[in-house]
Amino acid sequence: MSYSRTLFIAYSPEKSWARNMHPATKIIIVALIDWLTYLFTDILSVALLTVMAFTLLLCSKSSLKVIRPFIAGLVGVVQFLTITYMLFTNIPGQTVFFERKIVFIGGAHPWIWHIRITDGTLLYALTFDLRILTFFFSILFFLVSTTEKDILHGLKGLKIPFSVSLVVSLMFRSMTIFSEDYNTIKHAMMSKGEDFSSGGIARKIKRYVHILIALMILGIEKSREISLAIEARGIPLRKKGRSVYNVKSLGKADVIALTLILSFTVTSILLKIYFGFEWGHLIRMIL
Amino acid sequence: MGASDKDDTMKSPVIEVKNFWWQYEGSIDWALKDINLEIFKGEFLGIMGRTGAGKSTLCNSMMGITAHRIPGRMKGYIRVFGMDTRSTSIYKIAEKVGIVFQDPETQFIMTTVEDEIALALENKGLPREEIQSRILEALEFVDLDEKYLEKSPLELSGGEKQKVAIAAVLALRPEILILDEPTSDLDPMGKSMVFSVIEKLRHVQKMTIVMVSHESERIAQYANRIVILDNGRIVMEGDPREIFKDIEKVKSYGVRPPQVAELYKILTGKDDIPLTVDEAISKIPTIGKTPSDKECIARKDPIIEVQHVSYTYPDGTAALKDVSLKIYRGDYIALIGPNGSGKTTLAKHLNGILKPTKGRVLVKGMDTSKTSISKLAKVVGYCFQNPDHQLFCRSVREELEFGLKNIGLPESEIAKRVDAMLKKMNLETFKDEHPFFLSKGQRQRLAVASIMVMEPEIIVVDEPTTGQDYQMIIEMMNFLDELHRKGKTVIIITHDMNIVAECAKRVIAMLDGRIVADTTPRKLFEDRDLTEKINVEPPQISKLSIKTAEKAVLTIDEYISLI
Numbered sequence: 001m002s003y004s005r006t007l008f009i010a011y012s013p014e015k016s017w018a019r020n021m022h023p024a025t026k027i028i029i030v031a032l033i034d035w036l037t038y039l040f041t042d043i044l045s046v047a048l049l050t051v052m053a054f055t056l057l058l059c060s061k062s063s064l065k066v067i068r069p070f071i072a073g074l075v076g077v078v079q080f081l082t083i084t085y086m087l088f089t090n091i092p093g094q095t096v097f098f099e100r101k102i103v104f105i106g107g108a109h110p111w112i113w114h115i116r117i118t119d120g121t122l123l124y125a126l127t128f129d130l131r132i133l134t135f136f137f138s139i140l141f142f143l144v145s146t147t148e149k150d151i152l153h154g155l156k157g158l159k160i161p162f163s164v165s166l167v168v169s170l171m172f173r174s175m176t177i178f179s180e181d182y183n184t185i186k187h188a189m190m191s192k193g194e195d196f197s198s199g200g201i202a203r204k205i206k207r208y209v210h211i212l213i214a215l216m217i218l219g220i221e222k223s224r225e226i227s228l229a230i231e232a233r234g235i236p237l238r239k240k241g242r243s244v245y246n247v248k249s250l251g252k253a254d255v256i257a258l259t260l261i262l263s264f265t266v267t268s269i270l271l272k273i274y275f276g277f278e279w280g281h282l283i284r285m286i287l
Numbered sequence: 288m289g290a291s292d293k294d295d296t297m298k299s300p301v302i303e304v305k306n307f308w309w310q311y312e313g314s315i316d317w318a319l320k321d322i323n324l325e326i327f328k329g330e331f332l333g334i335m336g337r338t339g340a341g342k343s344t345l346c347n348s349m350m351g352i353t354a355h356r357i358p359g360r361m362k363g364y365i366r367v368f369g370m371d372t373r374s375t376s377i378y379k380i381a382e383k384v385g386i387v388f389q390d391p392e393t394q395f396i397m398t399t400v401e402d403e404i405a406l407a408l409e410n411k412g413l414p415r416e417e418i419q420s421r422i423l424e425a426l427e428f429v430d431l432d433e434k435y436l437e438k439s440p441l442e443l444s445g446g447e448k449q450k451v452a453i454a455a456v457l458a459l460r461p462e463i464l465i466l467d468e469p470t471s472d473l474d475p476m477g478k479s480m481v482f483s484v485i486e487k488l489r490h491v492q493k494m495t496i497v498m499v500s501h502e503s504e505r506i507a508q509y510a511n512r513i514v515i516l517d518n519g520r521i522v523m524e525g526d527p528r529e530i531f532k533d534i535e536k537v538k539s540y541g542v543r544p545p546q547v548a549e550l551y552k553i554l555t556g557k558d559d560i561p562l563t564v565d566e567a568i569s570k571i572p573t574i575g576k577t578p579s580d581k582e583c584i585a586r587k588d589p590i591i592e593v594q595h596v597s598y599t600y601p602d603g604t605a606a607l608k609d610v611s612l613k614i615y616r617g618d619y620i621a622l623i624g625p626n627g628s629g630k631t632t633l634a635k636h637l638n639g640i641l642k643p644t645k646g647r648v649l650v651k652g653m654d655t656s657k658t659s660i661s662k663l664a665k666v667v668g669y670c671f672q673n674p675d676h677q678l679f680c681r682s683v684r685e686e687l688e689f690g691l692k693n694i695g696l697p698e699s700e701i702a703k704r705v706d707a708m709l710k711k712m713n714l715e716t717f718k719d720e721h722p723f724f725l726s727k728g729q730r731q732r733l734a735v736a737s738i739m740v741m742e743p744e745i746i747v748v749d750e751p752t753t754g755q756d757y758q759m760i761i762e763m764m765n766f767l768d769e770l771h772r773k774g775k776t777v778i779i780i781t782h783d784m785n786i787v788a789e790c791a792k793r794v795i796a797m798l799d800g801r802i803v804a805d806t807t808p809r810k811l812f813e814d815r816d817l818t819e820k821i822n823v824e825p826p827q828i829s830k831l832s833i834k835t836a837e838k839a840v841l842t843i844d845e846y847i848s849l850i
Contacts, residue, residue, distance in 0.1 A: 147398070148398040149398045149399055152397070152398060152402070169397055172398060173395065177392070181676065184671065185679065187635065187640045187671075188669075188671050188676050188677035188679075190638075191638055191640060191671075192677075192690035192693055192738070193660060193665070193690050193693030193694045194661075195659055195693075196660075211679065213679050213680070213681070214677075218675050218676070221675065225388065225393040226393050226394075226396070227356075228347070228352060228356075229388060229393060229394040229396070231356055232350050232377070232381065232386045232388075233385075233386075233406070233407045233456070234379075234380075234407060235378075235396075235407055236378055236410070242412055243408075243409050243412045243414060243415065243418070244409060245408070245409050245415055245418045245419070246401065246405065
């Protein structure tokens with residue numbers, strides 16, 4: 001039996017400066033880019049962030065094949081958002097492509113559904129789609145360039161208490177154990193004739209309740225075994241005078257990357273607050 | 288066992304257990320009762336006994352885990368190097384005593400071998416250079432090199448995992464090593480790896496070893512002394528020869544005696560039993576007749592046909608490579624091979640749990656890729672190794688009904704079959720209980736019953752004897768034999784060559800995703816090249832007959848009939 005043994009299945013072993021950065025730096029970069037997508041409302045500004053996130057992904061030297069399994073999901077989300085904007089918002093615009101009022105309940109207090117699709121609606125929908133793409137590329141950049149080991153060594157490098165890094169490590173371990181147990185239980189149910197490819201919602205819920213029961217029982221037993229193993233090796237959660245063996249400290253690439261992203265963020269905030277100006281406006285001026 | 292080894296052991300007790308009782312909170316009975324035991328420096332103590340006898344509780348008590356971390360009641364005391372476990376912290380005891388558990392995977396905390404071994408060393412506050420040198424030293428001791436440092440412990444083979452677990456303990460330089468069934472989840476190669484490390488520890492480091500195991504033949508070979516526990520009490524204690532001379536008594540405590548000892552005792556009635564094949568050669572008469580296999584099934588119209596099947600897991604692992612196989616009605620097959628050779632993957636193709644990436648599997652003419660899983664479940668039943676993976680309902684009764692409802696039987700038929708199965712498996716009194724509250728043996732029975740109640744024509748059982756005591760193994764094998772006699776086709780996936788010899792009529796050996804042999808147990812054991820290739824060790828009785836007569840005898844009864 002062989003399942004993927006790494007948490008980040010898309011992890012790319014290729015060496016690159018993006019790959020070698022401290023995980024904390026990467027988390028800060030991803031968090032700031034994703035936060036800025038909400039600060040910006042101009043479509044070109046958000047598009048700039050999408051390009052930045054995609055460039056980071058390219059810098060990780062990961063094959064773009066990693067995107068392939070997510071394409072269907074992404075297209076689904078984009079379609080859902082666009083349709084939702086078109087049907088349920090009433091955004092003003094210069095061009096009205098479609099407008100209709102549907103009266104559901106008549107009388108003194110009619111309930112009217114007003115569908116109005118303008119160029120503003122489509123721009124808003126597209127902006128939101130670009131935000132989703134930015135999240136996707138930035139998070140994928142983190143996943144393909146960071147291992148569980150990087151995160152743990154990074155936590156040590158940041159002098160986070162041992163108890164925190166132990167809990168994080170156990171969390172990674174539990175995810176692997178959980179995923180293997182889930183697959184085995186699913187196979188055991190299939191061997192008793194449970195067909196996972198059919199059935200309505202009620203049947204599906206019942207099926208997953210069964211899996212959950214077995215997972216809980218196994219989880220209790222395995223937690224007990226793991227905690228016993230930790231105790232037996234004489235590892236207390238709190239102990240003064242622990243030494244550290246493998247640590248990951250901030251390097252030159254981290255300092256440069258953090259300086260750039262923080263400067264960009266601060267400048268963006270100041271421009272937005274004091275001048276109502278976004279990078280998209282600058283791009284339009286140049287173009 | 289050399290005389291010098293024995294001399295080393297008889298100095299001062301490093302562990303002293305005195306009038307020790309332990310009761311888990313909420314339990315009616317004491318788990319350990321009036322245990323008195325002294326373990327000496329350099330000694331190898333084997334602890335044996337049936338499942339639930341108190342072996343693991345005794346190990347945990349020696350580490351101070353029961354005293355400090357498990358709710359319960361205690362009487363008497365345990366001293367480790369003079370330190371009372373009640374008043375000494377586990378961390379202090381862990382400086383002197385290391386413990387390795389049965390499941391290597393649940394012992395790992397960190398994400399690389401290097402970090403795993405470093406973890407407890409960091410805790411001691413050692414400088415970086417010393418941690419590094421101790422990691423390399425411990426790895427070298429267990430015959431692993433620097434290439435393993437960056438690997439995830441989870442991607443190693445079973446034997447390598449246990450070696451890493453032992454290395455993580457050795458890096459702390461303990462004086463006593465406790466091993467709680469460290470080989471029961473391993474394939475023969477993994478077992479050999481672990482035992483070779485233990486041998487090295489005894490002879491190079493003169494370490495005191497306490498080992499819980501069901502592997503009588505290995506324990507008899509290596510241990511100075513054996514303790515047998517039953518229902519929380521020490522019921523037998525002595526050197527291996529003394530213990531195993533009382534064959535029936537040993538069996539009654541759920542321990543399988545070494546085959547050569549049992550054979551000698553039956554033949555001569557004398558107490559000077561041999562423990563190893565080499566000792567047995569001069570004591571047991573050679574067979575005079577040639578053993579033969581009887582072909583008992585008609586080899587036409589296969590019930591399952593595996594045609595050029597390849598299977599690749601989503602992570603890219605090619606688990607099966609162009610496998611072809613025919614299984615006939617009434618076959619009793621042992622599917623063997625090292626861990627990762629593709630046994631379980633192949634077996635999961637037989638009832639449609641997995642669908643081939645290439646090729647096809649026909650079950651009674653139905654292509655598994657095109658047939659519903661519920662239809663296939665009526666024909667092929669699959670029992671998983673760990674019962675907890677296959678029990679997911681709220682009561683025993685519901686558990687038995689689950690599969691029957693899925694295959695679409697009417698309510699009256701379901702009730703009839705469930706009642707009959709509850710009676711057959713002695714589970715009637717627990718029918719409304721949650722499976723979680725059953726004992727391990729009862730859960731195992733329920734897991735098998737939940738498949739058997741569907742009355743499949745073919746039964747696949749994955750590792751039915753792993754971690755089980757002798758009595759449980761006998762019960763399981765009798766059950767499968769009975770099914771086979773009733774005309775069912777039985778396929779067992781196993782590492783246990785005693786089971787292969789005693790039960791199976793046909794052996795399919797796998798290696799690296801391919802079938803490398805389709806033969807009989809006798810021919811398998813007689814083929815030295817093949818057994819070496821797939822790393823299989825024949826049972827003692829077969830090894831004896833091969834050495835003396837170049838023929839593999841499969842059971843003690845057969846040996847006696849051939850003298």
